[in-house]
Amino acid sequence: MRILYDRQTDTAYLLLSDDAEKSRTHACDPIDVNGEINLDFGPDGELIGLEVQQARRMLPADLLATAEKKRISSRIAPPSVPPPMT
Numbered sequence: 001m002r003i004l005y006d007r008q009t010d011t012a013y014l015l016l017s018d019d020a021e022k023s024r025t026h027a028c029d030p031i032d033v034n035g036e037i038n039l040d041f042g043p044d045g046e047l048i049g050l051e052v053q054q055a056r057r058m059l060p061a062d063l064l065a066t067a068e069k070k071r072i073s074s075r076i077a078p079p080s081v082p083p084p085m086t
Contacts, residue, residue, distance in 0.1 A: 005055060013050070016048050
């Protein structure tokens with residue numbers, strides 16, 4: 001498992017599988033925790049990642065301290081989408 005953290009957007013991504021390609025996302029908006037969590041699933045229905053917004057509030061500080069610091073939005077974009085032509 002890898003943990004990525006984007007300080008600019010305060011979003012963490014827990015990557016459970018490096019090999020699987022994301023095929024669908026299920027958004028969870030639990031009112032009782034006042035945050036948003038997105039679950040990413042592979043083509044076979046296996047859970048491959050979790051995106052946690054408002055990560056500093058939702059996750060333990062020691063977990064975020066060990067996370068890789070990088071822009072998450074480019075990591076969780078669907079891999080089948082080609083980069084824009086310039």
